[in-house]
Amino acid sequence: MTRNWLLNAAFSVGALALATAPALAAPTKFEFWYGLSGDLSERIQDMCKDFNASQADYEIVCVSQDNYESNLQNTIAAFRADKQPTITQISDGGVVDLMLSGAYIPVRQLMEENGYDIKWDDYFSGIASYFSTSKGELLAMPFNSSTAMFYYNTDALKAVGFDGAPQTWQQVEKIARDLKAAGYECPVAFDPTGQWQWWEQFSAVHNQPIASEGNGYGGLDAVVEFNQGKFVDQLTWIKKMYDEGLFVVKSKATGETANDAFVNAKCQxxxxxxxxxxTFGKQAIAGMHWDVAMLPLQEGSERTNSLVGGAALWTLKGKSPEEYKGAAAFYAFIATPKQAEWWSTVTGYIPVTNTGYQAMVAKGFYNAAPYKGRELAIKSLTFTPPTEYTRGVRLGNFGAVRVEIQNAMQDVLFNNVPVQQALDTAAERSNAVLRKFEQTYKGVALP
Known part of the structure; x- marks a missing residue:
């Protein structure tokens, strides 16, 4: 018998009582839980209002759970209590948890059953593969997709004689030293809890394994491998930069995030x-000039494609046929070229389909000053065909593994724990997490 966190949830379908004529029936309400906050949450609320205004049959109720991890845990708890939303936004780190739960309806099945013909091969392969089975069946609706980038203050760099984007971390070091010598107190803002860009994306663009079995795609018996290879050297370099005051920690714990420090021109x-x-475009202080580039590389390395970040929308079991019709209508709504362009415009998330991207290119979207540079995210994600280490990460309870990396990075910086020792400890603890997850799903194969 398959064991997972959702088996005890009852499948219930509420009866719809129509006491009035169909023309007077209230729209079917259904919930969408998501893990974004701040400006991005406000944009989702705008999207939901637009969907409700676009038709009269359904009313989507969109509820922020603040962040991805909270949304995953709250979704689990809600399903156990038979109070789950119809749609939930699950990030890349929670894919295996949903995939093995059996708690969802595959998005292709949902759309077909409700009469929608979607060109699934139009979705960028690097995005679709993250939320697909090994056979290529897309299980969730791609929604907010991104990748990590490098942001820099062009005026500050020009002031120390550097024009353009740094291509290597060695160039970043040279620029940082020159900035420090010129009186800039914070050359590089660094958040040690931001393991997604500093560790996962670094590993991808250098084609480095995070775990065996092709980063977990080959089975639940994978073990982590981040305590060897180029990331060991990179964390050693980051520690050196931190000790010299060239990397300055900015995070919620310090009272000012790295992003806030950048848009206020405190860090360059x-x-x-x-x-x-x-968000940077809206929040950058008056007179500040900045730009964006693909992540730098270690000297002598060849670039591979970066990982897609963000999340997809999963349709949960246990809801009524009418709610599923509403979910399908919402997915069709967000998939329209008009809506896709709006979403990319107001956020910075990339379009998830090739035709959507090409349409924006044809309109000159990426030539307009507020959006120039965003096309580099597409270039980064498609720089090479995905390798076994750049198609994604498929590890159970990956959120806990990420925490171990955060702890290792902080131990290295703040407690002077040797890099190799810190990463070995993180690897040991991470593997314990993976073995526990594997035991929970003993005998179950990844789809």
Missing amino acids: MTSSSIADHG
């Missing part, structure tokens, strides 16, 4: 998601 370089491009 940082790494963040392309999804923050729109």
Whole structure:
């Protein structure tokens, strides 16, 4: 018998009582839970209002759970209590948890059963593969997709004689030293809890394994491998930069995030998601000039494609046929070229389909000053065909593994724990997480 966190949830379908004529019936309500906050949450609320205004049959109720991990845990708890939403936004790190739960309706099945003909091969392969089975069946609706980028203050760099984007981390070091010598207190804003860009994306663009079995795609018996290879050298370099005051820690714990420090021109370089491009454009202080580039490489390395970040929309079991019709209508709504362009415009998330991207290119979208540079995220994601280490990460309870990396990075920086020791400890603890997950799903194969 398959064991998972959702088996005890009852499948219930509420009866719809029509007491009035069909023309007077209230729209079918259904819930959508998501893991974004701040400006991005406000944009989702705008999207939901637009969907409700576009038709009269359905009313989507969109509820923020603040962040991805909270949304995953709240979704689990809600399903156990038979109070789950119809749609939930699950990030790349929670894919295996949903995939093995059996708690969802595959998106292709949902759309076909409700009469929608979607060109699934139009979705960028690097995006679709993250949320697909090994046979290529897409299980969830791609929604907000991104990748990590490098942001820099062009005026500050020009002030120390550097024009353009740094291509290597060695160039970043040279620029940082020159900035420090010129009186800039924070050359690079660094958040040690931002393991997504500093570790996962670094590993991808250098084609480095995060785990065996092709980063977990080959089976639940994978073990982590981040305590060997180029990431060991990179964390050693980051520690050196930190000790010399060239990397300055900015995070919620310090009272000012790396992004806030950058848009206020207190720090001159940082790494963040392309999804923050729109927010940076709105929040950058008056007179500040900045640009964005693909992540730098270690000297002598060949670039491979970066990982897609963000999340997809999963349709959960246990809801009524009418709610599923509403979910399908919402998916069709967000898949329209008009809506896709709006979403990419107001956020910075990339279009998830090739035709959507090409339509925006044809309209000159990426030539307009507020959006120039966002096309580099597509270039980064498609720089090479996905390798076994750049198609994604498919590890159970990956959120806990990410926490171990965060702890290792902080131990290295703040507690002077040797890099290899910190990463070996993180690897040991991460493998314990993976073995526990494997035991929970003993005998179950990844689809």
